[in-house]
Every structure is written in C-alpha cells, then in structure tokens.
C-alpha cells in the first residue's frame with residue numbers, strides 16, 4: 681500500500697475506485713465498504729484509493745483539548761488498511777484551502793484530476809466542499825460529465841457503521857473488551873513505548889512494563905485486568921495487563937502496565953503492540969503488597985485459562 685501525506689503528492693492512477701471517510705477503528709462495518717472498493721478495483725483492473733482526513737480540525741484549532749479520543753491512531757489505521765489490501769491511502773489535512781472549494785471544484789480538481797476517480801463508493805449523507813454544500817446529488821449530476829460511476833451506501837448501512845463506532849468507544853471505556861472486539865472484527869490493540877515506572881513490580885516478583893501510547897488521542901480502555909497478547913520485536917507473548925491508578929500503592933497516575941509471561945528482558949524505550957483479548961476483573965485496593973501478590977498469582981491462572989491453548 682502506498683501512503684501519501686497530502687493529496688498533492690498523489691498522481692492520478694488508472695481506474696481508481698475511491699472511498700472517502702474517517703474509518704476510525706476500521707471495524708466490521710467499514711470493512712464491508714473497504715472490501716467493496718478492493719474487489720471492484722480488482723474486477724475492473726483498477727486500483728483502490730482511500731481518502732481520509734488527518735489531523736482532525738479540532739486537534740489543530742484546540743491542541744489543548746484532549747477530549748477527542750480515537751479507536752485507532754493514524755499509523756494503526758494505515759496498518760489495518762494495508763492488511764486489508766488497499767492500494768493507495770491518501771491522508772490529507774483539513775486545510776482551509778481544501779475545505780473552501782466549491783462542490784464542483786472539489787469533484788473536478790480532487791476527485792477527477794488528482795485522483796483519477798472512475799468509481800466512487802460513498803455514503804448517502806456524505807458532504808463535501810465549502811460549508812458542506814456538496815453531496816451525493818452533485819456527484820450523480822457530474823458523473824456522466826467526468827465519466828465516473830457513483831455507488832451509494834444506503835442509510836441503513838451507514839447507521840450500522842456509525843452506531844458501531846460509537847458503541848466500540850463506549851464499550852472500551854466500560855472495559856467491555858468482548859463487545860468492542862465483536863464490532864471491530866479483530867482484537868483492540870494499543871501500540872506504545874515501554875517507559876520506566878516505580879520499580880515496585882520486580883520487588884514483588886511481577887515486573888510490569890509500563891506502556892505509553894504513541895499518541896495522546898488514542899482511546900484507552902476503562903480500568904481493569906485483561907488477558908493480552910503482545911508483539912515485541914516480531915515475537916508473540918501472552919501477558920496480564922493492568923489499567924488503573926494502582927490504589928494499593930497510592931498511585932497518582934493512571935498506568936497501562938503488563939506482566940509478560942515467560943519473558944525476562946529489559947525493554948525500556950521499545951515499541952510494543954498489545955492486543956486485548958479478555959476482561960478478567962476490576963481494579964481493587966489491597967491492604968498489603970503481599971495481598972496484591974497473591975491476587976496476581978490468581979490473575980495469572982485466570983488469564984491463562986481465558987486465553988486457552990492458543
């Protein structure tokens with residue numbers, strides 16, 4: 681998959697089959713639309729093109745506002761789209777120039793000249809151009825003029841997609857990994873860097889790698905203990921993860937930590953990918969580190985049994 685960080689870097693391709701959207705999470709609903717452009721492109725000997733916008737205007741206008749949280753970072757989204765087999769990913773910022781184009785200008789310059797669109801797969805309610813004044817009707821009107829086809833995704837399908845994005849975020853915030861993973865169609869994951877903690881973990885026999893997500897806008901699940909799988913340097917490990925403020929040790933910060941099974945290596949500053957498979961229990965305050973240690977032994981058994989043989 682080729683990635684372009686601005687629409688201006690893209691050179692029109694032959695038989696472009698295009699879709700446009702945010703696709704946060706690249707979940708089951710998104711996958712239906714995206715598989716459509718991939719299959720249509722294959723069938724017509726063309727190439728699939730996905731146009732997405734990043735950064736979100738709110739991130740540029742209000743960088744201090746940390747309330748916008750996304751299921752996937754832009755890099756995670758790119759890796760999921762690549763796995764699906766998308767040919768071209770255009771990530772373009774919501775600049776003023778871009779959003780000030782009239783619907784006709786946008787269709788002519790962006791879709792036709794810059795992308796070379798032959799077919800566009802688009803939601804019934806997709807809006808574009810200055811003040812969001814353009815829509816499906818403009819695409820349909822100009823399709824014969826510029827020689828492209830429009831395939832509309834009906835309201836019912838769009839509603840399913842919108843509902844599941846919101847439902848995934850809500851489920852994750854409630855530590856409900858099972859629901860989130862069902863909607864996503866793959867296990868939710870965090871890509872993060874291992875940072876130093878208070879070094880208490882190894883004192884109680886359970887070293888925990890503290891994971892710092894690579895982006896501040898990444899949505900972090902609600903508190904609890906989770907069965908996870910990790911990718912460290914291309915190798916797979918199982919582990920038990922903790923998200924919470926560590927009431928037992930009077931922690932202040934909210935940490936993401938993981939004790940990795942059958943592992944004994946210093947991995948500070950390394951980037952790891954951690955997949956969430958099951959929710960095990962809620963956070964708790966223990967009277968002593970010994971009591972916490974006893975619980976950790978039980979957690980390990982519960983995690984191994986939840987992960988089963990695989």
Ligand SMILES: Cc1cc2nc3c(=O)[nH]c(=O)nc-3n(C[C@H](O)[C@H](O)[C@H](O)COP(=O)(O)O)c2cc1C
Pocket residue numbers: 877878879880881882886887888889890905920921922925926927928929937938939962963964965966972976979
């Ligand atoms: C599987 C797992 C479960 C945990 N459960 C709790 C808990 O219920 N309550 C709590 O206060 N801390 C819990 N912790 C966090 C420990 O308090 C934390 O790992 C310890 O303070 C070590 O911190 P450090 O990495 O900063 O040294 C848990 C950690 C793991 C890995």
Ligand SMILES: Nc1ncnc2c1ncn2[C@@H]1O[C@H](COP(=O)(O)OP(=O)(O)O)[C@@H](O)[C@H]1O
Pocket residue numbers: 874875876877878879880881882883886887888889890938939940941942943944945946947948
């Ligand atoms: N099995 C393991 N699980 C997690 N981290 C491990 C493991 N073995 C070694 N480590 C290393 O030890 C560190 C965690 O030890 P810990 O005493 O909890 O320190 P810290 O408080 O800095 O996280 C990890 O960041 C990692 O580099």
